[in-house]
Amino acid sequence: MQKIISRPAPCEIGSPILECMALRLKALCNREILTGSLLFCAAIVGLIWNNSSFHPWYDALLGTEAGMYVGNWMLSKPLLLWINDGLMTIFFLMVGMEIKYELLQGSLVGLERTILPGLAALGGMVVPALLYTAINWHSVENLKGWAIPSATDIAFTMAILAVLGKRVPRELRIFIMALAILDDLGAIIIIAVAYTETLSWASLILASLAISLLILFNRAGVVRLDVYLVVGLFLWMFVLKSGVHATLAGVVLAFAIPLKGHRWERRSPLRNLEFELHPWVVCVIMPVFALANTGIPLESLTLDRVMGTVSMGIVIGLCLGKPLGIYGMTLFAVKMGWGKLPLHVTWYHLLGGAILCGTGFTMSLFIGSLAFEFSGSGIMMNDDRIGILLGSSIAAVSGYIVLRMAPIIAKDAQNG
Numbered sequence: 001m002q003k004i005i006s007r008p009a010p011c012e013i014g015s016p017i018l019e020c021m022a023l024r025l026k027a028l029c030n031r032e033i034l035t036g037s038l039l040f041c042a043a044i045v046g047l048i049w050n051n052s053s054f055h056p057w058y059d060a061l062l063g064t065e066a067g068m069y070v071g072n073w074m075l076s077k078p079l080l081l082w083i084n085d086g087l088m089t090i091f092f093l094m095v096g097m098e099i100k101y102e103l104l105q106g107s108l109v110g111l112e113r114t115i116l117p118g119l120a121a122l123g124g125m126v127v128p129a130l131l132y133t134a135i136n137w138h139s140v141e142n143l144k145g146w147a148i149p150s151a152t153d154i155a156f157t158m159a160i161l162a163v164l165g166k167r168v169p170r171e172l173r174i175f176i177m178a179l180a181i182l183d184d185l186g187a188i189i190i191i192a193v194a195y196t197e198t199l200s201w202a203s204l205i206l207a208s209l210a211i212s213l214l215i216l217f218n219r220a221g222v223v224r225l226d227v228y229l230v231v232g233l234f235l236w237m238f239v240l241k242s243g244v245h246a247t248l249a250g251v252v253l254a255f256a257i258p259l260k261g262h263r264w265e266r267r268s269p270l271r272n273l274e275f276e277l278h279p280w281v282v283c284v285i286m287p288v289f290a291l292a293n294t295g296i297p298l299e300s301l302t303l304d305r306v307m308g309t310v311s312m313g314i315v316i317g318l319c320l321g322k323p324l325g326i327y328g329m330t331l332f333a334v335k336m337g338w339g340k341l342p343l344h345v346t347w348y349h350l351l352g353g354a355i356l357c358g359t360g361f362t363m364s365l366f367i368g369s370l371a372f373e374f375s376g377s378g379i380m381m382n383d384d385r386i387g388i389l390l391g392s393s394i395a396a397v398s399g400y401i402v403l404r405m406a407p408i409i410a411k412d413a414q415n416g
Contacts, residue, residue, distance in 0.1 A: 087288060096251035097257065121179045148384055191248065203239070207249075319394050354399075355395055
């Protein structure tokens, strides 16, 4: 999800010091390498914290009840759910704004630009899900996690591509980003369809009214962001109470915010909000989510747990299913004449990129929290985290090695 968001923001002589520092911080947070590093460090801290003598503090903090009260209306949840249902709504707001921009003005404008990464994303979601399902067919409880290995973490993927630098062509970065954005869109659809609880029709009606109001504002040419954000807050509360996962409110809000402002204004309301939220999402929200969701108790970690069907289904889905689906579907589409590889991108580059897309992490952890949220013992949730961390690590390292070797392979091919 995380790409560099550019907007002129110079720190000129005479600029206020705090404003200049804020702009420099935002520019720093826009760097993919920093994003991946923060996520990695947060995951390690969560793992160490929950396996240290301070682990009661970790459990107590995430279990702390917090709520909002208005008259007789009450909304109370543990802190962990505020992170997963609240903060991650802002993450999905960012995802939705990026998808909208790329579809309307970015790298996904027109069918010819969308079809190849779209088919690759489809293959990269279907094949891992099928492999996981085949491995866990014996258990209805285990099958809840079928969508976990279908996800790609753009932050980690783009961070590794950034580390590789000029060893990978720019066109591959654009292709992988487009693929991952469409992968996010698929994950959003999966969450909406597959992980919805018992519905509250009263709340759904109120949510529908809020959506109608957002559409009305958009069609009427309203460009003030605060108007959309206020309605979006009510939409989030209604969706939360409806049984549909609350994070989808962020996606709906993103698609309602106008891309273009008034004719006399150069600013885009959507791009402005995206620019302002980006450092908070990549430097605060995503690391906090990683910290809260990677605390696996290692004392109960055994070989049987690691080799269990849930964890192995995820590992095989991420490490084998992702590259098979992405590479295979792209090869099929090219052979059928539906598209062609981007300029300077070889099949070896595509293989490395496809392997790298098995880095599921953030989105996989999020889907896992939905799939096994109500598992009584919590064992399933730990097994899925083991699989996600192991599979994502293998995919990240393997993809990095393959892409790092790409220039050497190309040179040998020329000499041969």
